[in-house]
Amino acid sequence: MTTRLRVAIIGTGFMGRMHAHAWRTAPRFFDLSPAPEAALLVGSDAARTDAAAAAFGIPEASDDWRAAIARDDIDIVDICTPGHTHAEIALAALSAGKHVLCEKPLANDVADADRMAAAAEDAASRGIVSMCGFSYRRTPALSLAKRLIDDGRVGEIRHVRAQYLQDWLTNPDAPFTWRLDRDRAGSGALGDIGAHSIDTAQWLAGSAITGVSATLRTFVASRPRLDERVGLGGHGAPGAPHERVTVDDAAAFTATFENGALGVFEATRMAAGHRNANRIEINGDRGSIAFDFSFMNELQFHDAQLPAGEQGFRRIDATEPEHPYAGAWWPAGHGLGYEHLFTHQSVDFVRAIAGGTAPQPGFADAARVQRVLAAVEASAADESRYTAVEGARS
Ligand code: SOE
Numbered sequence: 001m002t003t004r005l006r007v008a009i010i011g012t013g014f015m016g017r018m019h020a021h022a023w024r025t026a027p028r029f030f031d032l033s034p035a036p037e038a039a040l041l042v043g044s045d046a047a048r049t050d051a052a053a054a055a056f057g058i059p060e061a062s063d064d065w066r067a068a069i070a071r072d073d074i075d076i077v078d079i080c081t082p083g084h085t086h087a088e089i090a091l092a093a094l095s096a097g098k099h100v101l102c103e104k105p106l107a108n109d110v111a112d113a114d115r116m117a118a119a120a121e122d123a124a125s126r127g128i129v130s131m132c133g134f135s136y137r138r139t140p141a142l143s144l145a146k147r148l149i150d151d152g153r154v155g156e157i158r159h160v161r162a163q164y165l166q167d168w169l170t171n172p173d174a175p176f177t178w179r180l181d182r183d184r185a186g187s188g189a190l191g192d193i194g195a196h197s198i199d200t201a202q203w204l205a206g207s208a209i210t211g212v213s214a215t216l217r218t219f220v221a222s223r224p225r226l227d228e229r230v231g232l233g234g235h236g237a238p239g240a241p242h243e244r245v246t247v248d249d250a251a252a253f254t255a256t257f258e259n260g261a262l263g264v265f266e267a268t269r270m271a272a273g274h275r276n277a278n279r280i281e282i283n284g285d286r287g288s289i290a291f292d293f294s295f296m297n298e299l300q301f302h303d304a305q306l307p308a309g310e311q312g313f314r315r316i317d318a319t320e321p322e323h324p325y326a327g328a329w330w331p332a333g334h335g336l337g338y339e340h341l342f343t344h345q346s347v348d349f350v351r352a353i354a355g356g357t358a359p360q361p362g363f364a365d366a367a368r369v370q371r372v373l374a375a376v377e378a379s380a381a382d383e384s385r386y387t388a389v390e391g392a393r394s
Contacts (some may be wrong), residue, residue, distance in 0.1 A: 003004035005036045005099075005350060008068040010044035011080030012052040015103050015133075019078050020056035022342035029328045030347045033354060036076065042068050043261065061361030065089055069096045070332070076349075079103055082184045083191070083316060090130075090363075091314075094123040100130040101349050105195040105373065106366035108186025113363070113370035120363035128307060129352050131345075131359040132366035134199040140336065140345035141299040143324035145282075145289040146204055148301065155286025155304075157205050160255070160263040162281075164199035165274035171250055175226040176243035176369055188247030190216065191373050193278070198372045199361060204289075207259035209372050213251035214379040214385070218245055219270055253376050276338075297335040 007023050009016050020038050027035035038058045045061040053061035062068055069077060069092050077093035079086055079102040087107050093100045099119070107113040118257030120130040136142060148154060166189070168174060178184040179192060202208055224240035249270050255263030271277070278293035290300035290313065300313040319335055321327035325344045329336060352359035361369075379385050 003034050005034050005075045005353065006039040006073055006100075007036055007076040007078055008040040008065075008071075008074045009038055009056075009058070009078045009080055010042040010065050011103075012041060012049055012069070013080065014298065015080035016041065016043070016052065016083065017056060017186060018339060018342050019080050019101075019346075020058055021339055022346040023078075024057060025339075025343045026346040026350065029343065032114055032347065032350050034074055034350070036350050037171060037256045040068055040071075040074065044095040069093050069098060075099060076101065076353075082178050083108040083186045084184045087116055089097050090116050091119050094119045094128060094130065097123075097128060099128055099349070099353055101133060101345075102130070102363070102366075103133045104135075104199070104369075105133050105186065105191045106363060106370055108191075109342065110367070110370050110374050113367040117363040117367040124358060127356065128364050129349065129359060131349055131352070132361050132363060133342075133345060134196060134203075134361050134366070134369075135341040136196055136200055136293070137203055137343045137361070138325065138348065139291075139293070139296055140323045140326045141291055141297060141316070141318035142200065142204070142280075144299050144318050145291060147324075148287075148289060149204055149282065149284075150206070153287055153301075153303065154282060154284035154289060157207070157257070157259060157261040157282055157284045159283040160201045160205055160257065160261050160280070161265070161283075162201050163277065163279045164193040164197050164268075165266070165271035165277040165279070166269045166274045167274050169220065169269040170272045172220045173224060175240075176223040176245070177226055179249055180223065180243070180245045182246040187373060187377065188218070188245075188249055188251075189267040189269045190248050190251040190376060192267075193269075194251050194265065194376070195268060195369050195373060196278060197265055198281065198369050199365070201255075201263060201265070201282060202365075202368065203361070204280065204282060205257055205259065205261060207261065209263065209375075210369060211256045212253045212372065212375045212379050213385055214251065214376040216248040216377070216380040217250045218247070219249045221245055251376060251380075253379065255372075282313045293338075296338070 023038040041053040041058040049061045077098045222242040250268035281290040288302040
């Protein structure tokens with residue numbers, strides 16, 4: 001029985017760095033056998049990948065993902081690259097008998113997502129584990145919300161209300177990056193952050209979205225080409241050539257669920273003042289839960305079964321040992337951060353490998369999210385879905 005699970009991380013950007021941190025931290029705070037170790041970092045540029053591997057504390061670097069997947073001393077392939085590369089890498093890794101963790105969204109279209117889900121199902125019959133990185137499921141407060149809902153404390157769900165608000169594109173001079181290129185990203189705010197809302201909503205509600213009515217917006221049609229010298233957080237160089245934005249800046253849609261619930265969703269990178277406000281509220285006939293990642297250690301819970309004079313939302317501090325994952329970290333009240341979700345993700349993935357179980361969300365779950373993304377884009381493209389207000393200028 002192997003004592004280590006050696007991981008090849010493919011991708012050296014934000015998520016590659018975050019996943020490297022998670023693989024290193026997981027065995028230090030959770031009892032994992034076999035324990036994971038980030039053994040190889042793969043990137044498209046050899047020099048930058050060498051530098052990133054040194055910075056991430058990963059002993060080996062390569063610019064050849066196919067060679068990495070072919071190695072006998074690699075057990076897990078962790079895909080942290082833009083969406084247009086996910087299918088080719090995941091299919092090759094599954095075929096090579098590697099366990100696969102793939103960042104969200106699973107793919108850039110339903111056809112690729114379905115191919116990946118079919119390959120994952122086939123690989124599972126050979127004991128190969130796969131999962132999609134919808135990391136917010138691993139927030140203690142949201143895992144507590146799932147427990148409360150599954151225990152019937154919210155009752156029959158009537159409303160799902162989800163907003164994912166960012167503002168890093170508010171400034172029209174914010175530079176063009178791969179996330180604004182449909183060929184690489186697949187979509188904009190919709191797939192990048194709206195996908196999180198869709199997955200969280202379906203997971204918490206225990207019910208799939210059956211239909212949507214949507215509007216997409218691209219507020220800034222072109223942006224200055226990214227000047228490598230200023231980095232993502234900066235602005236394009238003055239007078240830099242512009243690239244056409246080919247994805248949405250914002251998405252708004254209503255949704256119907258299999259269980260009859262009504263959903264209202266919003267995802268935007270233009271919500272000035274909101275850096276990363278991932279919010280969801282669920283109202284049922286026995287109560288409600290409400291979560292805002294800006295206060296990620298808290299869950300708001302309203303118990304409609306209490307005497308009327310005692311009702312109303314109350315704040316649960318989801319840092320007690322009995323809350324999911326929380327007991328592995330600090331004493332109650334000290335709180336966790338964004339990076340802990342990814343450590344929890346690595347823990348659950350490794351425990352699924354050791355236990356021979358299928359971690360959630362699997363590729364089939366992620367393909368269902370991809371179908372909702374496609375339905376939103378189809379609805380938004382169908383002018384007949386839109387009723388103009390008489391007398392108003394459109
Ligand atoms: C977008 O900026 C982003 O990094 C998403 O890609 C992540 O999935 C989300 O967790 C934070 O914001």
